Amino acid sequence: MTAYVLRRLLGVFPLLALIAFFAFVFMRTAPGGPFDQERALPPQIEASLRARYHLDEPLIQQFARYAGDLVRGDLGPSFRYRNRSVNEIIAQSAPVSLTLGVVAMAFALLAGITAGVIGALREHTWVDHTAMAMAMAGLCIPNFVLGPLLILVFVFHLRLLPPAGWGGLEHLILPAITLGAIRAATIARLTRGGMLEALEQDFVRTARAKGLGERVVALRHALKVAILPVVSYLGPAMAATLTGSIVVERIFLVPGLGTFFVQSALNRDYTVAMGAVLFYSTLLVLLNLIVDVAYTLLDPRVELH
Amino acid sequence: MEMMSASVESWGDRPRPARGLLADAWRDFRRNRAAVAGAAVLAVVVLSAWVGPVASPYRFDEQELAEQLEPPSLKHPFGTDIAGRDLLTRVLFGGRVSLLVGLAGTLVSLVIGVTWGAVAGYAGGRIDNYMMRFVDLLYSLPFMFFVILLVTLFGRSLLLLFVALGAVQWLTMSRIVRGQILTLKTQPFVEAARALGVRNRRIVFNHLVPNLLGPVIVYATLTVPVIMLEEAFLSFLGLGVSPPATSWGLLAAEGAASISIVRTNWWLIVFPGAALSLTLLCLNFLGDGLRDGLDPRHARRR
Numbered sequence: 180m181t182a183y184v185l186r187r188l189l190g191v192f193p194l195l196a197l198i199a200f201f202a203f204v205f206m207r208t209a210p211g212g213p214f215d216q217e218r219a220l221p222p223q224i225e226a227s228l229r230a231r232y233h234l235d236e237p238l239i240q241q242f243a244r245y246a247g248d249l250v251r252g253d254l255g256p257s258f259r260y261r262n263r264s265v266n267e268i269i270a271q272s273a274p275v276s277l278t279l280g281v282v283a284m285a286f287a288l289l290a291g292i293t294a295g296v297i298g299a300l301r302e303h304t305w306v307d308h309t310a311m312a313m314a315m316a317g318l319c320i321p322n323f324v325l326g327p328l329l330i331l332v333f334v335f336h337l338r339l340l341p342p343a344g345w346g347g348l349e350h351l352i353l354p355a356i357t358l359g360a361i362r363a364a365t366i367a368r369l370t371r372g373g374m375l376e377a378l379e380q381d382f383v384r385t386a387r388a389k390g391l392g393e394r395v396v397a398l399r400h401a402l403k404v405a406i407l408p409v410v411s412y413l414g415p416a417m418a419a420t421l422t423g424s425i426v427v428e429r430i431f432l433v434p435g436l437g438t439f440f441v442q443s444a445l446n447r448d449y450t451v452a453m454g455a456v457l458f459y460s461t462l463l464v465l466l467n468l469i470v471d472v473a474y475t476l477l478d479p480r481v482e483l484h
Numbered sequence: 485m486e487m488m489s490a491s492v493e494s495w496g497d498r499p500r501p502a503r504g505l506l507a508d509a510w511r512d513f514r515r516n517r518a519a520v521a522g523a524a525v526l527a528v529v530v531l532s533a534w535v536g537p538v539a540s541p542y543r544f545d546e547q548e549l550a551e552q553l554e555p556p557s558l559k560h561p562f563g564t565d566i567a568g569r570d571l572l573t574r575v576l577f578g579g580r581v582s583l584l585v586g587l588a589g590t591l592v593s594l595v596i597g598v599t600w601g602a603v604a605g606y607a608g609g610r611i612d613n614y615m616m617r618f619v620d621l622l623y624s625l626p627f628m629f630f631v632i633l634l635v636t637l638f639g640r641s642l643l644l645l646f647v648a649l650g651a652v653q654w655l656t657m658s659r660i661v662r663g664q665i666l667t668l669k670t671q672p673f674v675e676a677a678r679a680l681g682v683r684n685r686r687i688v689f690n691h692l693v694p695n696l697l698g699p700v701i702v703y704a705t706l707t708v709p710v711i712m713l714e715e716a717f718l719s720f721l722g723l724g725v726s727p728p729a730t731s732w733g734l735l736a737a738e739g740a741a742s743i744s745i746v747r748t749n750w751w752l753i754v755f756p757g758a759a760l761s762l763t764l765l766c767l768n769f770l771g772d773g774l775r776d777g778l779d780p781r782h783a784r785r786r
Contacts, residue, residue, distance in 0.1 A: 194621065198625070202630075202633060205633060205634065315765065315768070316761070316765070318764075318768065319709075319761045319762075319764040319765040319768060320757070320761045321713055321716060321717070321736075321757075321760065321761070321764075323716070323717065323720045323733075323736055323737070323740065324736055324753065324756075324757035324760065324761060326740070327736075327739065327740040327743055327753045327757075328753065328754070328757065330743060331743065331748055331750055331753070335743075335745070335748050418626050421626060422626055422628040422629070422717075425628075425632075425721065426717060426720060426721065429720075429721065430740060440629070440632075441632070441721055441723075444632055444633065444723070445722070445723075452633060455629070456626075456629050456630070456633065459626050459629055460625060460626060460629075463625070463626055
């Protein structure tokens with residue numbers, strides 16, 4: 180097991196190096212630069228600015244410098260926000276995004292698994308059909324449509340929650356629901372399917388024959404098998420949640436990494452954009468590793484290879 | 485003799501003759517009410533997106549500042565936006581763009597995915613191994629971030645959008661194609677072709693690929709909504725389609741931005757959002773229905 184984990188961790192670095200390289204090449208070869216948005220600078224100032232940020236050196240040298248910094252954990256200065264470094268920006272905004280992401284995933288798992296189990300236990304009844312219809316709708320309503328709709332209902336019609344911002348529990352509810360709803364829909368469908376299959380298995384028959392009540396059978400025994408497809412879905416789910424957070428943060432004005440990432444992309448702030456991409460990629464790779472290991476722990480039939 | 489009589493007698497046992505892949509699939513499809521409903525509504529959507537902007541009394545970019553931000557009425561069934569443009573016409577026009585991007589992006593992903601998967605599956609061995617390892621590698625990456633990077637760096641051209649979005653989705657298609665090829669490779673007709681001396685490339689593209697039609701159609705149908713969603717995502721952020729053209733994503737962004745404490749202007753977000761969601765729903769139902777009929781790997785729950 181440890182050998183597997185170590186091997187996967189070692190595999191992370193070449194992947195990240197590749198990502199960093201390609202992102203770097205794209206950013207440096209693209210038209211326009213980080214200083215284009217501002218008012219026209221006198222040529223001497225522009226030249227010295229370029230020298231300060233080493234933009235006048237040959238590309239290979241720039242990349243070598245960047246790679247060297249990366250190894251030391253330094254993501255460089257922000258081109259836009261002159262007095263802040265990328266590390267600072269990420270350190271400040273990433274916890275916000277992570278909080279939002281965790282709460283959203285928790286909501287998705289809670290709502291999805293509950294709906295899926297109820298749907299499976301009451302198969303073919305109106306409860307099941309409603310739950311699955313809602314899941315289908317949840318899948319097809321994009322989060323940037325759901326968000327404003329929730330704002331319309333909960334903020335303006337019911338006047339229950341604040342529309343935007345960050346700071347208290349009430350600021351967390353709507354963004355988390357918006358971000359998690361689509362995942363909840365898929366998790367509900369997966370759980371329902373898994374539960375239906377698990378209930379047909381032999382071990383469930385044994386449990387029933389032993390005289391166990393239906394609820395115990397379902398929740399204590401069948402559920403463990405039923406959620407396996409959900410666990411394997413967790414990897415893609417987290418990737419999608421990270422992606423979706425960009426838009427949700429924009430709608431609810433949450434000061435997370437997604438907001439900074441889009442801003443940096445629009446500002447042509449090379450270092451912040453690359454730092455964000457590297458951060459997201461590293462996070463995802465690590466999360467995928469955790470999910471894979473967790474799956475093996477849950478299902479003894481699966482081997483790591 | 486016995487074999488012949490056995491086969492003649494068994495003819496009476498079959499309730500319906502199997503009439504081939506497409507005919508069987510069509511029969512199964514017709515019985516799936518959700519899929520048929522989805523297909524019907526989708527046809528209506530596509531038709532209105534095609535004909536609507538031309539048939540409408542307003543142009544999609546026709547501004548009438550005296551009629552800013554009007555709620556739905558007889559004159560403007562979907563209301564108007566901040567510049568007094570008729571929202572119904574804009575939604576129909578946006579539908580054109582969104583559907584077009586979805587189709588074109590799917591085409592790109594189809595071409596790349598089928599080629600990659602077919603080559604990997606047919607070549608087998610180490611080439612297959614490396615090619616599919618590459619796919620696995622790319623699978624773990626958060627692609628939207630790279631697309632955002634690309635689109636912002638190289639400008640927002642429609643062509644780049646097609647290519648970038650299609651390039652994101654080809655991975656699944658290549659996996660499916662490879663799996664199918666692996667099964668088909670063992671069939672006698674492939675061996676026969678090889679014995680006849682047919683070049684490998686011809687075998688792959690002229691013989692194997694046409695037999696992939698079933699799963700490819702299914703997953704292409706399921707890819708279209710994904711690409712439409714991604715385009716809407718980018719346009720919402722301001723990184724996709726640029727004005728004066730519009731798409732459902734851009735309309736949703738305008739709608740979300742116009743919500744204010746004074747007037748909610750609900751129609752600006754509800755109608756484009758509903759159009760997008762409805763189309764995605766129909767495409768998903770359609771794809772699921774097709775999958776039940778056409779994908780040989782999909783277990784049918786009777």
